[in-house]
Amino acid sequence: MKKLSIYIHIPFCVRKCLYCDFLSAPTEREVMDRYVNALCREIIKKSSICKEYIITTVFIGGGTPSILSGERIEKIIRTVRENYQMEAGCEISIEANPGTITPDKLESWRRAGINRLSIGLQSAQNNELKALGRIHSFEDFLYTYKMIVKSGFDNINIDLMSAIPKQTIASWQETLKAVCSLNPPPVHISAYSLIVEENTPFYENTPKLPEEDEERNMYKITNDILFDMGYMQYEISNYAKPGYECRHNQVYWRRGNYLGFGIGAASMVENVRYSNIRELGSYIHFCEGGLDAIEKTSLNHLSEKEQMEEFMFLGLRMTEGVCEEDFYRIFGASIEEIYPEIVEDFCRKGLLKRKFNRKTGEHWIMLTRYGIDVSNTVMAEFLLS
Amino acid sequence: MAQIDQSKIRNFCIVAHIDHGKSTLADRIIEMTGLLTSREMQAQVLDNMELERERGITIKAQTVRTIYKAKDGEEYVFNLIDTPGHVDFNYEVSRSLAACDGAILVVDAAQGIEAQTLANVYLALDHNLEVFPVINKIDLPSAEPDRVKNEIEDVIGIEAQDAPLISAKNGVGIEDVLEAVVQKVPAPGGNPEKPLQALIFDSIYDSYKGVIIFCRIMEGRVAKGTSIRMMATGATAEVVEVGYFGAGQFITCEELSAGMVGYITASIKNVKDTAVGDTVTDAENPCAEPLPGYKKVNSMVYCGVYPADGAKYPDLRDALEKLQLNDASLHYEPETSIALGFGFRCGFLGLLHLEIIQERLEREYNLDLVTTAPGVIYKVHTTKGEVIELTNPSNLPDPSEIEYMEEPVVSAEIMVTTEFIGSIMELCQERRGRYLGMEYMEETRALLKYDLPLNEIIYDFFDALKSRSRGYASFDYELKGYEQSELVKLDILINKEEVDALSFIVHKDSAYERGRKMCEKLKDEIPRHLFEIPIQAAIGGKIIARETVKAMRKDVLAKCYGGDITRKKKLLEKQKEGKKRMRQIGSVEIPQKAFMSVLKLDDK
Numbered sequence: 001m002k003k004l005s006i007y008i009h010i011p012f013c014v015r016k017c018l019y020c021d022f023l024s025a026p027t028e029r030e031v032m033d034r035y036v037n038a039l040c041r042e043i044i045k046k047s048s049i050c051k052e053y054i055i056t057t058v059f060i061g062g063g064t065p066s067i068l069s070g071e072r073i074e075k076i077i078r079t080v081r082e083n084y085q086m087e088a089g090c091e092i093s094i095e096a097n098p099g100t101i102t103p104d105k106l107e108s109w110r111r112a113g114i115n116r117l118s119i120g121l122q123s124a125q126n127n128e129l130k131a132l133g134r135i136h137s138f139e140d141f142l143y144t145y146k147m148i149v150k151s152g153f154d155n156i157n158i159d160l161m162s163a164i165p166k167q168t169i170a171s172w173q174e175t176l177k178a179v180c181s182l183n184p185p186p187v188h189i190s191a192y193s194l195i196v197e198e199n200t201p202f203y204e205n206t207p208k209l210p211e212e213d214e215e216r217n218m219y220k221i222t223n224d225i226l227f228d229m230g231y232m233q234y235e236i237s238n239y240a241k242p243g244y245e246c247r248h249n250q251v252y253w254r255r256g257n258y259l260g261f262g263i264g265a266a267s268m269v270e271n272v273r274y275s276n277i278r279e280l281g282s283y284i285h286f287c288e289g290g291l292d293a294i295e296k297t298s299l300n301h302l303s304e305k306e307q308m309e310e311f312m313f314l315g316l317r318m319t320e321g322v323c324e325e326d327f328y329r330i331f332g333a334s335i336e337e338i339y340p341e342i343v344e345d346f347c348r349k350g351l352l353k354r355k356f357n358r359k360t361g362e363h364w365i366m367l368t369r370y371g372i373d374v375s376n377t378v379m380a381e382f383l384l385s
Numbered sequence: 386m387a388q389i390d391q392s393k394i395r396n397f398c399i400v401a402h403i404d405h406g407k408s409t410l411a412d413r414i415i416e417m418t419g420l421l422t423s424r425e426m427q428a429q430v431l432d433n434m435e436l437e438r439e440r441g442i443t444i445k446a447q448t449v450r451t452i453y454k455a456k457d458g459e460e461y462v463f464n465l466i467d468t469p470g471h472v473d474f475n476y477e478v479s480r481s482l483a484a485c486d487g488a489i490l491v492v493d494a495a496q497g498i499e500a501q502t503l504a505n506v507y508l509a510l511d512h513n514l515e516v517f518p519v520i521n522k523i524d525l526p527s528a529e530p531d532r533v534k535n536e537i538e539d540v541i542g543i544e545a546q547d548a549p550l551i552s553a554k555n556g557v558g559i560e561d562v563l564e565a566v567v568q569k570v571p572a573p574g575g576n577p578e579k580p581l582q583a584l585i586f587d588s589i590y591d592s593y594k595g596v597i598i599f600c601r602i603m604e605g606r607v608a609k610g611t612s613i614r615m616m617a618t619g620a621t622a623e624v625v626e627v628g629y630f631g632a633g634q635f636i637t638c639e640e641l642s643a644g645m646v647g648y649i650t651a652s653i654k655n656v657k658d659t660a661v662g663d664t665v666t667d668a669e670n671p672c673a674e675p676l677p678g679y680k681k682v683n684s685m686v687y688c689g690v691y692p693a694d695g696a697k698y699p700d701l702r703d704a705l706e707k708l709q710l711n712d713a714s715l716h717y718e719p720e721t722s723i724a725l726g727f728g729f730r731c732g733f734l735g736l737l738h739l740e741i742i743q744e745r746l747e748r749e750y751n752l753d754l755v756t757t758a759p760g761v762i763y764k765v766h767t768t769k770g771e772v773i774e775l776t777n778p779s780n781l782p783d784p785s786e787i788e789y790m791e792e793p794v795v796s797a798e799i800m801v802t803t804e805f806i807g808s809i810m811e812l813c814q815e816r817r818g819r820y821l822g823m824e825y826m827e828e829t830r831a832l833l834k835y836d837l838p839l840n841e842i843i844y845d846f847f848d849a850l851k852s853r854s855r856g857y858a859s860f861d862y863e864l865k866g867y868e869q870s871e872l873v874k875l876d877i878l879i880n881k882e883e884v885d886a887l888s889f890i891v892h893k894d895s896a897y898e899r900g901r902k903m904c905e906k907l908k909d910e911i912p913r914h915l916f917e918i919p920i921q922a923a924i925g926g927k928i929i930a931r932e933t934v935k936a937m938r939k940d941v942l943a944k945c946y947g948g949d950i951t952r953k954k955k956l957l958e959k960q961k962e963g964k965k966r967m968r969q970i971g972s973v974e975i976p977q978k979a980f981m982s983v984l985k986l987d988d989k
Contacts, residue, residue, distance in 0.1 A: 264947075
């Protein structure tokens with residue numbers, strides 16, 4: 001059976017953070033109810049065309065999914081289970097923010113079969129949390145973390161953010177160490193650098209941010225510290241204890257099939273990409289009317305060229321890189337034929353490197369440390385148009 | 386078509402400073418007069434098919450024939466000949482004036498006389514035109530018609546007390562202007578029975594008709610079938626059609642005779658053959674002498690024009706060819722730059738002309754261009770006694786072979802209110818101006834006279850003038866001649882490699898300053914690479930300035946949240962697109978616009 005992943009978007013937050021440009025907004029209970037109902041309708045509607053697929057991962061992201069009551073989350077997952085075939089041991093993740101998690105909700109999530117939590121901490125420094133516009137303190141987080149551990153979850157990710165206002169190399173080091181010394185330590189850490197995006201308060205009114213050199217040093221010590229603590233970097237911004245890499249995210253980079261439910265959610269099934277409409281009212285309206293909530297202009301049947309481009313620039317996000325044999329198997333041509341001299345050139349410049357895996361007999365191409373720093377420069381060269 | 390009585394024709398133009406209301410007045414005159422005499426009106430109805438065929442051709446110059454029924458009950462034919470307003474087109478202005486018998490001088494009731502007004506009035510008086518003033522914008526609260534009248538009489542020396550007071554914007558006093566045209570502009574002279582003698586004051590290329598000659602018939606007559614000869618270029622052709630100018634259309638007629646203004650078509654393929662200022666005569670019955678005043682127009686400003694995408698070179702060549710059909714003053718020849726590949730060195734009348742051509746190439750022909758810094762023609766006297774006319778700095782011989790160099794100098798007249806005299810003199814000083822004198826127009830205004838090197842005014846002199854006088858200064862110039870000057874070639878090295886397209890010639894005293902600014906500007910324009918890039922300015926191998934573009938340490942990462950990769954892809958596409966628009970010099974990629982950055986050295 002073919003594999004399929006599911007992403008479910010919950011666009012609600014207690015308050016919007018100053019740097020955030022994801023689709024989310026504070027809202028009323030009644031709207032949340034209608035939204036969850038619309039989501040379930042969409043999930044059911046799509047299931048009819050997914051009979052040959054087995055679900056290997058589910059990811060509930062946001063916004064702040066943990067803002068929903070336990071019953072609503074249970075309802076969403078129940079709808080998935082009742083309409084799709086689930087693989088045994090399917091990874092089911094939910095994003096949760098300190099300040100919105102209760103023992104009751106944790107209990108509901110366990111009942112629903114959620115087996116992975118992703119906690120948005122961002123920083124262990126209260127002045128930094130405040131500058132980001134977060135609603136919680138580090139103490140709030142510690143309280144929540146204890147609660148989570150007590151409820152039996154063990155597959156936990158902590159989201160952190162570097163290059164944020166008021167941050168120094170020393171404070172970032174402290175944050176990393178504080179997280180690694182939690183009891184028990186999380187098995188997965190995401191560490192993104194802040195990017196000031198358009199249409200955010202930070203864009204309108206940009207605070208003082210760490211200088212570029214400082215930011216790169218933060219990036220470097222992230223890997224050093226986490227490596228010492230037993231975490232392996234497996235993607236540009238993701239670190240995990242061996243065996244705990246997020247399977248859902250890897251589906252994106254490996255160009256697996258996935259369906260996105262909810263407003264603005266992106267899907268890719270059999271080389272067709274599309275996104276859902278981004279406006280909440282219309283989304284609910286469409287779903288209630290039994291219609292597809294797809295943004296028509298986003299529909300894109302990927303050409304072979306586009307598939308090759310994606311294979312390269314998505315695959316290179318991972319530290320293991322791209323497999324030359326896979327490329328040949330999928331496209332019937334070698335990377336060298338399609339991208340003559342590009343790989344060689346970047347290898348000479350020290351941005352890419354090659355590895356031969358004796359066990360599998362496979363040839364892999366991956367970014368070097370420096371290549372990761374300037375990854376766009378490398379990835380852009382793999383665009384074909 | 387009915388024969389027109391010569392005494393009922395008025396050929397005139399409007400001279401004014403920019404913004405004093407020339408085109409508004411022209412529009413009002415066209416509105417308030419008819420396009421046809423009442424007898425022609427009937428003829429036009431019959432001729433409708435013909436007219437339809439002609440429609441859609443727009444006339445470049447706003448030369449237009451209208452009919453005015455005057456208070457004396459007679460119908461008069463008005464030929465209003467438009468004159469280009471910019472100093473770049475001085476020669477064209479003079480030829481247009483030569484086609485007229487009179488000129489309306491429009492003066493702004495609040496601003497009074499400006500440098501350009503003066504230049505144009507003197508040009509009109511030089512051509513023996515009857516000039517009469519009208520005072521425009523009397524509706525403005527700041528209007529001072531009496532002061533302006535006195536100023537006109539004092540400064541120009543023409544009668545102004547009975548000048549019509551008008552507001553072209555509001556249509557006030559236009560009839561007075563029309564009556565004044567009838568009364569003050571003399572009827573044209575000339576004998577229709579003499580051999581043909583017609584002055585070309587403009588010509589355009591039309592893909593159906595070939596070249597269309599705009600002319601004033603001084604003597605004789607011309608009709609379909611006449612064999613004509615251009616006396617300066619020697620080109621001959623048989624007339625296919627003659628006619629006059631309706632508003633936005635050509636209207637054919639049977640013949641043009643002495644005193645009339647109209648057009649001739651004769652299957653001529655290139656406007657080069659119909660140079661502005663040339664005389665058209667009857668090949669079989671030629672006039673004894675051409676009309677006076679013809680001169681070949683020379684380019685004043687040169688620059689390299691390259692396609693942003695090297696593959697578009699043939700498109701650029703075709704576009705230039707087509708533009709030249711319509712603009713004989715555009716010169717071009719192929720050249721090659723190490724940095725920019727294949728392109729053309731183009732010559733223009735001035736910077737405005739350059740900008741117009743560049744814009745037409747980009748808009749009408751959809752080309753992306755890289756232009757190098759504009760320069761003038763230098764005369765290089767070599768030790769062997771040769772004189773090289775240098776249009777491209779890269780062709781400058783080795784300093785050891787140069788005896789001395791000369792640069793073009795213009796005589797400039799700057800009109801300025803007294804409060805800004807100091808800052809304008811300072812500006813002229815900075816631009817190596819030689820002060821010749823100052824005349825007070827009235828208590829608050831003066832005319833400054835300077836000799837200025839042309840290469841100091843082609844970039845941004847006009848802007849600087851405006852900004853240092855809060856927009857009040859006005860400026861006019863003409864080429865004076867060549868003068869010996871201490872000039873050096875400034876080279877730019879990027880990552881130790883000389884970039885030919887960035888070299889320019891500069892006076893040795895400003896070389897250091899310009900070199901330093903150039904390096905600073907390029908540092909901002911060149912994106913960071915994976916390695917450090919030195920940018921240096923050098924004169925004859927000696928480095929005089931340096932900046933460094935630091936090596937790139939990181940890219941911006943795009944999130945791919947929830948599997949939405951579209952933003953990431955867009956970011957990469959933008960990066961790749963940006964790279965496409967760069968020029969590779971050695972291992973450095975230089976954005977196209979960096980080549981133009983030398984133009985903006987004075988930006989603050």
